[in-house]
Amino acid sequence: MTEFDAGLEQYRSELVAYCYRMVGSANDAEDLVQETLLRAWRAREQYDTARASIRTWLYRIATNVCRTALAGNGRRALPSGLVAPRDPLAPFALETEIPWLQPLPDSAVEATDPAVASAARSSLRLAFVAVLQHLSARQRGTLILRDVLAFSAAETAQILDMTVVAVNSSLQRARSRIREVGRGSEIVEVPTAGEQRLWLERYMAAFVAADVEALKQLLAADVVMEMPPLLNWFRGPHNYGLFMDWVFDANGRDWRLLTVAANGQPAFAAYNRVEGEYRLHTLQVFTVTHAGISRNSVFQDPEIFAAFKLSLTLN
Known part of the structure; x- marks a missing residue:
């Protein structure tokens, strides 16, 4: 060179x-x-x-x-x-x-x-x-x-x-x-990286336990969940909880999570157990404020999975 x-x-x-x-x-x-x-x-x-x-x-x-x-x-x-x-x-x-x-x-x-x-x-x-x-x-x-x-x-x-x-x-x-x-999405003061990591760890523990009530306790009052390429999105802990109840009913309660880093924000890849193996389900990127988790942007695009070099299965 x-x-x-x-x-x-x-x-x-x-x-x-x-x-x-x-x-x-x-x-x-x-x-x-x-x-x-x-x-x-x-x-x-x-x-x-x-x-x-x-x-x-x-x-x-x-x-x-x-x-x-x-x-x-x-x-x-x-x-x-x-x-x-x-x-x-x-x-x-x-x-x-x-x-x-x-x-x-x-x-x-x-x-x-x-x-x-x-x-x-x-x-x-x-x-x-x-x-x-x-x-x-x-x-x-x-x-x-x-x-x-x-x-x-x-x-x-x-x-x-x-x-x-x-x-x-x-x-x-x-x-x-x-x-x-x-609408408040500008560059604003956020918790330290260590504090955000703690919020994510608590969320991951509740997610693996399929404890929807514990998940809701970690959410800000105006929390948003969105899932491109789906047009569906909603706001508020109550709606978030209803959706997560459906997620666990539809996809089971046996999950493994792999922490990743995206956009300077905490994130994880979620794998659910299907036919004896854990298959990559979603990449979830979290916005954490001092009031709690204010946004979960959920992605299920193979092109995005590839960009993050995520394995399609976990042992």
């Missing part, structure tokens, strides 16, 4: 995080970063150190790559951002034509720089990335570059090929739109 190649590779993790925030897909983000690095390598002779740092230059390329990708599909969503809540026992409504927001493995954005790691954890939360999807591509880029990655207005203008005045105007509009649609 040449010195130039090594210089590119050191930014891979943060570029994956950037592209993920832009497009809302873990698999697409990896592909877009690969395209970004390939374009940079091909244009290496044109790179001018006097005009921009290599990091700024790479973000300019990545932004253009993301814009092209977003031209055909501008928004990924979660069910709670698309349709009204449903009865927790309503028939499942499968919707495969909608490009759903995907979770991102923490391993995809591991960073050696503590500042980068901190920014990644706080700004990769599913609810925040879902809100970003309501912005135009330019507004997403402006908000992420300025408010998340702390690029200056001048650097952001260079990356986005805009004037500083246009950057400031775009940032104002993006912040306004975030407040309008965010």
Whole structure:
């Protein structure tokens, strides 16, 4: 690997995080970063150190790559951002034509720089990335570059090929739109990683015991459960409990859980016993607040399972 190649590779993790925030897909983000690095390598002779740092230059390329990708599909969503809540026992409504927001493995954005790691954890939360999807591509880029990655207005203008005045105007509009649609989903203060882990451990113990009442005690009053690609979603501990009673009746009470890390949030893969083996059932990503678990985003997509390198069975 040449010195130039090594210089590119050191930014891979943060570029994956950037592209993920832009497009809302873990698999697409990896592909877009690969395209970004390939374009940079091909244009290496044109790179001018006097005009921009290599990091700024790479973000300019990545932004253009993301814009092209977003031209055909501008928004990924979660069910709670698309349709009204449903009865927790309503028939499942499968919707495969909608490009759903995907979770991102923490391993995809591991960073050696503590500042980068901190920014990644706080700004990769599913609810925040879902809100970003309501912005135009330019507004997403402006908000992420300025408010998340702390690029200056001048650097952001260079990356986005805009004037500083246009950057400031775009940032104002993006912040306004975030407040309008965010409904508290912005980057907010959350419990420490250790505290969140304790909440998850208690939830996992109650889940393995199929103790629905214990599960309900861990939920915030406004808890949401959603399950893309199903349109079904609902709110509140009572509805959550009704659904979990159904889950255990329909899928049995013999489960094994494997902790994983997604979007800087606690998560686990759930395996239920079927015909003598434990089969992968769902990946569940939790939002934990000081009031309890406020959201459980449940995924059952083979593409997502593959992104997290989850085994389809457990011994």
